[in-house]
Amino acid sequence: MKRILLTGAAGNLGKFIRVKLAGWTDVMRLSDLNDINDATDNEEVKCCDLGDKEMVMKLVEGCDGIIHLGGVSTESTFDSILNGNIVGTYNLYEAARKHGIKRIFFASSNHTIGFHERETQLDADSTMRPDSLYGVSKCYGEMLASLYHDKYGIETARVRIGSCFEKPLDRRMLATWLSADDFVSLIVRVFECDRLGCPVIYGASANKERWWDNQKVRYLGWEPKDSSANFIDEPYLAQRAGNASDPVVRYQGGGFASAGHFED
Ligand code: NAI
Ligand code: 15L
Numbered sequence: 353m354k355r356i357l358l359t360g361a362a363g364n365l366g367k368f369i370r371v372k373l374a375g376w377t378d379v380m381r382l383s384d385l386n387d388i389n390d391a392t393d394n395e396e397v398k399c400c401d402l403g404d405k406e407m408v409m410k411l412v413e414g415c416d417g418i419i420h421l422g423g424v425s426t427e428s429t430f431d432s433i434l435n436g437n438i439v440g441t442y443n444l445y446e447a448a449r450k451h452g453i454k455r456i457f458f459a460s461s462n463h464t465i466g467f468h469e470r471e472t473q474l475d476a477d478s479t480m481r482p483d484s485l486y487g488v489s490k491c492y493g494e495m496l497a498s499l500y501h502d503k504y505g506i507e508t509a510r511v512r513i514g515s516c517f518e519k520p521l522d523r524r525m526l527a528t529w530l531s532a533d534d535f536v537s538l539i540v541r542v543f544e545c546d547r548l549g550c551p552v553i554y555g556a557s558a559n560k561e562r563w564w565d566n567q568k569v570r571y572l573g574w575e576p577k578d579s580s581a582n583f584i585d586e587p588y589l590a591q592r593a594g595n596a597s598d599p600v601v602r603y604q605g606g607g608f609a610s611a612g613h614f615e616d
Contacts, residue, residue, distance in 0.1 A: 354377065354378045354379065354416050355377065355378060355379040355380075355381055355414060355415050355416050356377045356379075356380055356381065356415065356416065356417050356418070356419060356543075357381045357383065357411065357412060357415040357417070357418045357419070358370070358380055358381065358382055358383065358418075358419045358421065359383050359384070359402065359418070359419070359420050359421055359422030359423075359444070360383075360384060360420070360421030360422035360423065360425075360459070361382035361383055361384045361388055361421075361422075362382075362384035362385075362386040362387070362388050363384065363421060363422070363425065364516075364517075365421050365459070365516055365535070366382075366384065366421050366422075368532050368536075369419070369421075369535075369536060369539070370382070370392075370395065372532065372533070372536045373536060373539070373540075374392065374394070375394070376540065377394070378394065379394055379395070379396055380394060380395045380396075381395075381396050381397075381398060381411075381415060382395055382396065382397045382398070382399075383397070383398050383399055383400060383411055383422065384399055384422060385399070385400075385401055385402075385422070385436075386399070387399060398410070398411050401435070401440075402422050402423060402435075402436055402439070402440025402441070402443060402444060403435035403436065403439045403440050403443070404443070405439075405443045405446070408440070408443040408444055408446075408447050409443075409446075409447045409450065409451075411447065412444065412447035412448055412450075412451050412453065413447075413451050414451075415451070415453060416453070416454075417453065417454065417455045417456065417457075417543055418444065418448060418453060418455075418456045418457070419456075419457045419459075419539060420441070420444060420456055420457065420458050420459060421459045422436070422440065423436040423437040423440055423441065423489075424436040424437055424486060424489070425486075426486060426608075427484040427485060427486045427608060427611050427614060428485070428486060428614055429614045429615065429616045430485055430614075430616055431616045433485050433486060433489045437486075437489035437490070437492070437493065438489055438492055441458075441489075441492070441493045441496055442496060444456075445496055445497070445500045445506070448500070448506055449500060449504050449506065453506060454505075454506065454507060455506070455507045455508070455542070455543060455548060456497065456506060456507070456508045456509070457508070457509050457511065457539055457542050457543070458493055458494070458497050458508050458509065458510050458511065459511060459513055460490045460493060460494050460510050460511055460512045460513065460552075461486070461487065461490045461512060461513055462512050462513065462514050462515075462528055462554075462555075462564075462604060462605065463482060463483050463484055463486055463487030463490060463605050463608050464480050464481075464482055464487050464490045464491045464494065464512055465478060465479075465480060465481055465482075465487075465512065465604060465605075466481065466482060466483025466484065466487055466603055466604050466605020466606075466608050466609055467481035467482065467483045467603055467604075467605060467609055468481050468563075468603065468604050469602055469603060469604070470527075470563060470601075470602065470603065470604055472563070472604075473562075473563060473564075473565060474554075474563060474564050474565065474604075475564070475565040475566075475567065475568060476551060476552040476553075476554075476566075476568045476569065477568070480494075483603060483604075483605035483608040483609040484605070484608045484609075484611065485614070486608070487605065487608065490512075493510075494510045494552065497510050497550055498510075498550055501549070501550035502550075507547075507548040507549060507550060508548075508550050509538075509542040509548060509551060509553055510550065510551065510552045510553065511538065511542075511553045511554075511555045512552060512553065512554050512555060512564075513530060513535070513555035514527070514528030514529060514530045514554070514555055514556040514564075515528040515529050515530065516529075516530040516531075516532065516535050516555070517529070518532070519583050519586070520580045520583055520586070521588075522588050522606075523588055523589070523591070523593065524600075524606045525580065526559060526560075526561045526580045526581075526589075527556070527559055527561040527562060527563050527580075527604075528556060528559075528563075528604075529556065529557055529559055529580040530555045530556050530557050530576075531557045531576075531577075531578035533577065533578060534555075534557045534558075534576040534577060534578050535555065537574065537575075537576070537577070538553070538555065538574050538576075541572050541573060541574045542572070545571075545572050545573065547571075548572075551568065551569045551572070552568075552569075553566060553569050553572070553574075554566050556576070557576045557577075557578040557579055557580065558575075558576045558577060558578065558579050559579050559580045559581065560579065560580070560581045561580070563604055598610070
């Protein structure tokens with residue numbers, strides 16, 4: 353893999369991916385809305401707004417694959433989601449089509465299915481039940497990837513990331529937590545496997561508590577190694593569970609399911 357474009361490179365996940373994947377590609381092309389001033393020798397920086405079609409066309413030129421993390425990453429106003437996640441993801445796929453990109457890692461989210469109750473076991477074929485406008489925008493991204501796969505042959509890993517943080521931050525994340533190492537090992541598998549297709553993959557570590565089943569993507573050979581169970585001494589585990597009828601406890605999306613609407 354020669355040159356990989358990393359969008360959202362200045363964000364939380366982008367920052368550690370740069371470090372953990374250093375040397376994996378000949379060149380990592382970094383992009384974000386925010387400036388990036390600490391590029392290393394095998395990184396190059398091309399910052400732009402994903403909503404700017406012409407800039408995105410230039411951004412993608414010369415790349416061999418894309419790790420697409422850029423965009424609005426939590427609930428927000430429709431206008432900002434429209435620009436970053438709807439228009440932005442379209443611009444990226446159009447540029448990928450025109451520049452012959454073969455493979456994309458799309459950072460989708462568990463908020464595409466956040467209104468499923470926690471007792472419901474989901475797999476790749478479960479119905480989308482977004483819990484926010486943000487979740488709806490990720491459903492759109494997944495469907496756009498499907499179209500560009502079926503019509504133009506661009507392979508995409510549609511990864512419904514759970515909660516990728518240094519450690520689980522609350523009781524819900526015992527099920528949704530994805531470690532940085534497991535996230536990076538998934539990225540590597542996505543670009544190194546012979547055939548990818550356009551699968552939906554749940555991005556969670558090998559946690560004991562599980563809501564999501566990745567049986568349908570066993571062919572990828574991705575084996576997460578970490579577990580939220582290793583954080584057994586964290587204080588939130590000693591807390592009593594919340595009220596079971598509270599949407600924050602009832603639904604997989606947690607607080608996103610109960611959050612109010614963001615007015616433009
Ligand atoms: P983040 O918010 O820290 O990073 C996103 C980056 O995208 C930011 O640096 C931001 O400046 C950039 N961005 C926003 N709008 C843009 C635009 N119009 N043009 C160009 N760049 C723009 O989010 P984080 O946590 O790093 O997440 C990365 C991706 O993974 C996001 O797409 C998010 O939705 C997804 N994800 C993350 C999860 C997590 O646990 N961190 C869970 C599920 C999904
Ligand atoms: C997401 O989609 C967000 O990007 C991240 O900040 C977390 O809120 C995560 O989901 C989660 O559900 O924990």
